[in-house]
Amino acid sequence: MDATHTKIDAVEAKLSEKIDAARIELKQGIEKVDKTVDLTNRKFSIVSEGLMTSQAEIRELQSVNNLL
Helix, strand or coil: CHHHHHHHHHHHHHHHHHHHHHHHHHHHHHHHHHHHHHHHHHHHHHHHHHHHHHHHHHHHHHHHHHHC
């Protein structure tokens, strides 16, 4: 009975280690996804800002063209 109990304890310890490693891996994966989303959001903001600037420039050129 004692050997079985020791074996169960060893299996539980191994499973606990695997679970801890999986948690760490998952946490790192989530951090990586968060960074990617943050970079994507920044790129989107930059592109959006550029588009708004371009639209304003086009409107300005169109108004100048209409005056000619």
